[in-house]
Amino acid sequence: MNKSPNKKPKLVPYPSNSFVTERDLDKPPVLETVHLGIDFGGLNAVDDFSILVGRTEISGLIGPNGAGKTTVFNLLTNVYQPTRGNIMLDGYSTAGKTVAQVNKMGIARTFQNIRLFSNMSVIENVMVGLHNRMPGESLLSSITHLFGFSKAEKEAREMAIDLLSFFNMQDLASANAGSLPYGAQRRLEIVRALATNPKILLLDEPAAGMNPSETHELMENILRIRDTYNIAIMLIEHDMNLVMNICEGICVLDHGKVIAKGTPDDIRNDPKVIEAYLGKKR
Amino acid sequence: MKKFLSFALALVMLFGACAALSSCGGNEDENVIVIGGVGPLTGTAASYGISVKQGATLAVEEINANGGINGMQIRFMFEDDKALEADALSAYNSLMDNGMQVTIGATTSGSNQAILAPVKEDGILLVTPSASSMTSIDAPNAFRICFNDNAQGQAAAKYIGDHMTDIKKVAIIYDTSSDYSKGLMTSFKAQAQADNKFEIVAETSFDSTAGSATFATQIANINSSGAELLFMPLYYSEAYAIISQASSTLQGIKYFGCDGFDGILGIDNVDTSLLENVNILTPFVADENSDFVKNYKAKYNSTPDQFAADAYDAIYAIKAAVEKANVKVTDKDFNAKIVAAMGEITLDGETGKMTWDLETGEPNKDPIVVTIQNGQYHILSE
Amino acid sequence: MTFLATLVNGLSLGSIYALIALGYTMVYGIAKMLNFAHGDIIMIGAFSIFTCITSLKLPAILAILIAIVLCTILGITIEFLAYRPLRKAPPLAVLITAIGVSYFLQNIVLLINKLSNKTTFVFPTNILPDISLKIGSGDNAIIINGNTIFTFIVTAVIMVALTLFINKTKMGKAMRAVSEDKETAELMGISANRTITVTFAIGSALAAVAGLFYGGTVISFNHTLGSMPGIKAFVAAVFGGIGSIPGAMLGGIILGIIEKMAEQYISTSLANAVVFGMLILVLTFKPTGLLGKKINEKV
Numbered sequence: 021m022n023k024s025p026n027k028k029p030k031l032v033p034y035p036s037n038s039f040v041t042e043r044d045l046d047k048p049p050v051l052e053t054v055h056l057g058i059d060f061g062g063l064n065a066v067d068d069f070s071i072l073v074g075r076t077e078i079s080g081l082i083g084p085n086g087a088g089k090t091t092v093f094n095l096l097t098n099v100y101q102p103t104r105g106n107i108m109l110d111g112y113s114t115a116g117k118t119v120a121q122v123n124k125m126g127i128a129r130t131f132q133n134i135r136l137f138s139n140m141s142v143i144e145n146v147m148v149g150l151h152n153r154m155p156g157e158s159l160l161s162s163i164t165h166l167f168g169f170s171k172a173e174k175e176a177r178e179m180a181i182d183l184l185s186f187f188n189m190q191d192l193a194s195a196n197a198g199s200l201p202y203g204a205q206r207r208l209e210i211v212r213a214l215a216t217n218p219k220i221l222l223l224d225e226p227a228a229g230m231n232p233s234e235t236h237e238l239m240e241n242i243l244r245i246r247d248t249y250n251i252a253i254m255l256i257e258h259d260m261n262l263v264m265n266i267c268e269g270i271c272v273l274d275h276g277k278v279i280a281k282g283t284p285d286d287i288r289n290d291p292k293v294i295e296a297y298l299g300k301k302r
Numbered sequence: 303m304k305k306f307l308s309f310a311l312a313l314v315m316l317f318g319a320c321a322a323l324s325s326c327g328g329n330e331d332e333n334v335i336v337i338g339g340v341g342p343l344t345g346t347a348a349s350y351g352i353s354v355k356q357g358a359t360l361a362v363e364e365i366n367a368n369g370g371i372n373g374m375q376i377r378f379m380f381e382d383d384k385a386l387e388a389d390a391l392s393a394y395n396s397l398m399d400n401g402m403q404v405t406i407g408a409t410t411s412g413s414n415q416a417i418l419a420p421v422k423e424d425g426i427l428l429v430t431p432s433a434s435s436m437t438s439i440d441a442p443n444a445f446r447i448c449f450n451d452n453a454q455g456q457a458a459a460k461y462i463g464d465h466m467t468d469i470k471k472v473a474i475i476y477d478t479s480s481d482y483s484k485g486l487m488t489s490f491k492a493q494a495q496a497d498n499k500f501e502i503v504a505e506t507s508f509d510s511t512a513g514s515a516t517f518a519t520q521i522a523n524i525n526s527s528g529a530e531l532l533f534m535p536l537y538y539s540e541a542y543a544i545i546s547q548a549s550s551t552l553q554g555i556k557y558f559g560c561d562g563f564d565g566i567l568g569i570d571n572v573d574t575s576l577l578e579n580v581n582i583l584t585p586f587v588a589d590e591n592s593d594f595v596k597n598y599k600a601k602y603n604s605t606p607d608q609f610a611a612d613a614y615d616a617i618y619a620i621k622a623a624v625e626k627a628n629v630k631v632t633d634k635d636f637n638a639k640i641v642a643a644m645g646e647i648t649l650d651g652e653t654g655k656m657t658w659d660l661e662t663g664e665p666n667k668d669p670i671v672v673t674i675q676n677g678q679y680h681i682l683s684e
Numbered sequence: 685m686t687f688l689a690t691l692v693n694g695l696s697l698g699s700i701y702a703l704i705a706l707g708y709t710m711v712y713g714i715a716k717m718l719n720f721a722h723g724d725i726i727m728i729g730a731f732s733i734f735t736c737i738t739s740l741k742l743p744a745i746l747a748i749l750i751a752i753v754l755c756t757i758l759g760i761t762i763e764f765l766a767y768r769p770l771r772k773a774p775p776l777a778v779l780i781t782a783i784g785v786s787y788f789l790q791n792i793v794l795l796i797n798k799l800s801n802k803t804t805f806v807f808p809t810n811i812l813p814d815i816s817l818k819i820g821s822g823d824n825a826i827i828i829n830g831n832t833i834f835t836f837i838v839t840a841v842i843m844v845a846l847t848l849f850i851n852k853t854k855m856g857k858a859m860r861a862v863s864e865d866k867e868t869a870e871l872m873g874i875s876a877n878r879t880i881t882v883t884f885a886i887g888s889a890l891a892a893v894a895g896l897f898y899g900g901t902v903i904s905f906n907h908t909l910g911s912m913p914g915i916k917a918f919v920a921a922v923f924g925g926i927g928s929i930p931g932a933m934l935g936g937i938i939l940g941i942i943e944k945m946a947e948q949y950i951s952t953s954l955a956n957a958v959v960f961g962m963l964i965l966v967l968t969f970k971p972t973g974l975l976g977k978k979i980n981e982k983v
Binding site: 173 | 852853854
């Protein structure tokens with residue numbers, strides 16, 4: 021072994037295809053995945069998914085149907101255990117944690133086809149989200165305090181009303197969640213997810229079934245959420261108008277692999293993206 | 303040569319077989335008499351089988367200490383049949399394989415009924431202490447110490463009619479799954495209807511095989527019938543359950559039971575105040591001053607019940623019959639002679655002074671009625 | 685007045701069935717399994733009280749508390765050892781395991797009882813204060829005994845408390861959320877394991893109380909004490925709508941009344957047939973039970 025003790029190894033620049041918005045430069049990224057992948061049987065559903073999301077970034081995840089976008093969301097929340105790769109939330113690895121623990125770490129989501137607790141009221145749905153933020157009241161103390169639990173209840177209720185008022189839904193508090201109109205249900209899902217105090221909010225096709233004016237309102241709401249709660253948001257969307265307008269960083273998925281990453285302008289002009297989406301732009 | 307060889311071999315086989323057969327019998331020693339019995343040592347009726355075994359064992363030890371039966375020492379064996387008929391049969395066969403020569407039969411009616419056929423065939427003397435159903439001694443060589451169900455049912459109805467003259471309305475509750483209970487109920491009813499001294503105003507039932515039961519419905523019916531006395535041809539644990547469950551509803555009613563009630567005072571946590579003035583028709587009451595009771599207590603640390611007394615008497619009855627016939631087990635007509643002798647003996651036993659009817663195998667003796675006061679039995683009348 | 689007496693008896697028995705049915709329905713709603721060993725927890729509760737009072741000579745209150753604690757621990761342990769490992773197994777495997785646990789419990793107790801050489805036991809009748817209530821007068825009077833009175837009062841209190849608990853506490857909401865959609869509840873940060881443990885704990889505690897009252901009703905008991913009431917309470921839970929707590933309460937009480945009415949007006953031996961027949965009738969016309977909800981398949 022020929023070792024020249026005084027010779028330093030030559031360093032070469034390593035191109036990183038991760039970037040972050042300027043305003044978040046001084047803060048660590050809220051979410052980072054490295055070579056994330058999962059196989060179902062012999063099928064490579066998601067492969068080599070590496071992404072970085074800034075602390076208050078609005079990030080978009082797009083791609084043709086069946087590209088694996090919802091699978092990515094399931095991986096990020098540990099509903100699926102990854103076959104390969106690593107997820108770091110605020111610098112902490114989520115490997116081996118239960119779904120509930122991952123939520124406590126700071127990641128919450130909504131669903132493509134709404135999954136509210138339709139047998140519970142609007143405010144109860146939100147209060148379920150507040151579960152981990154309320155002081156732990158054990159079974160024993162509920163018994164010994166008898167009506168003392170109503171104090172904890174009251175606090176939780178107030179917090180829930182506060183959250184609902186973000187979308188001006190506080191008057192619907194005692195309505196049955198399943199009886200709300202479609203748009204209200206979607207908003208309730210978001211409020212419930214926000215109740216869990218996430219650092220990053222995953223929205224799965226939030227604009228599905230909306231007309232242009234509703235979509236416009238949604239865009240404003242998303243920006244408002246980010247500005248009010250200072251969190252990052254990642255959304256899966258097919259509505260290019262929405263995506264191009266509010267997303268700061270976009271990741272394009274096709275057949276489980278990242279084919280492009282960048283700003284809306286980068287993506288708009290990327291030939292690989294155009295090819296994947298040919299004719300599918302709405 | 304071949305013929306001779308085969309003849310010789312056949313003879314050898316024959317002698318071998320004879321030897322094997324007689325050694326299968328086990329005991330042809332003229333100084334030992336083998337007495338066996340079966341009964342429930344486990345299961346819900348275990349207390350009865352255990353009492354029988356203990357009472358018989360006490361008698362066997364006494365007799366052996368005093369020279370045995372006609373000079374023969376008793377070898378006593380008792381097997382568990384769990385009060386199940388199949389088990390009784392296999393226990394009986396196992397005892398026979400072990401050389402049993404006389405038997406005290408089975409403790410429960412069903413089991414005794416089950417072994418009756420082989421007993422009849424084997425011709426050995428059977429004296430059951432406690433099998434009480436009518437047909438369970440239907441064999442010329444079978445006898446019993448206790449009253450049969452009919453006799454008990456009849457005696458109960460007669461007693462109530464003759465001695466409890468203020469009782470005009472009687473209710474019955476019985477167990478549809480028990481031969482004992484049904485038998486007693488039927489003979490009670492028949493006698494009551496014949497004597498016509500009181501009216502049966504309610505007849506309720508339950509199925510004890512259906513698990514722990516609530517008797518609220520039956521109790522309500524008994525209550526609304528206005529009955530003054532409840533006849534309970536049942537075993538003591540169900541009887542106690544009913545009496546407890548009825549304690550707030552059926553106030554002032556008189557309870558009347560038969561020999562199945564024996565053991566009711568021995569229940570854990572028994573609330574004897576609930577059993578105040580309960581009347582029981584019984585052939586045996588433990589007299590603290592009798593030798594039998596004293597010796598039983600000393601040996602087993604508990605008071606003997608009627609089953610123990612019956613079994614004690616059964617062994618002594620066998621002794622009396624063998625001594626009357628003056629035979630040893632090696633006598634070639636041993637079985638026939640001692641069976642015949644049963645018709646000639648009188649036994650002054652713990653359960654009364656009795657003789658036997660050779661035709662039916664039934665004992666002739668008088669029953670006793672006791673009442674419970676302050677948690678103790680008191681004899682009411684003879 | 686016989687009608688009234690039968691009604692009272694039916695309500696009393698029905699309250700006990702309701703207590704047991706609650707355990708079945710909660711476990712089904714939240715853990716999506718039928719815990720057929722539940723009935724035998726009642727038996728353990730009854731034996732605990734019996735042993736504490738008879739052999740250990742402890743005061744009644746202490747005996748009851750010990751029984752409740754013991755049954756709660758037992759329920760949680762069974763869940764942890766026998767059911768949790770089978771969370772992802774096909775439902776049939778879990779069902780068979782539950783039946784196995786049931787046999788196991790019964791036979792353990794049977795073995796222990798063999799040591800005392802007894803097979804039938806008499807439940808202590810002096811646990812509850814000796815009070816009684818008389819309604820009406822003369823021949824038509826109905827007398828309600830202490831055991832029945834306490835059964836009513838305690839069961840009513842428990843039902844109110846449980847309803848408040850389910851609707852107004854954090855854990856109660858968590859239980860309802862897991863019951864409706866376990867995966868989503870977990871995604872909102874609720875630990876399904878903890879919730880299921882609490883469910884089994886509550887169900888088992890209720891079973892202990894049911895053991896106290898049922899033991900006091902039948903008085904004569906053995907290791908099979910829990911079998912029949914277990915099956916009937918399961919029927920009651922299904923009858924009222926499996927997974928629905930008010931359904932279990934309603935189903936239990938109605939079942940008790942039907943059973944006693946059938947005993948009185950049809951026949952004591954046919955009462956069970958009538959009860960099970962009612963189940964078949966209800967399920968034919970309303971398969972989700974009286975208060976059952978339509979289950980929406982989540983995609």
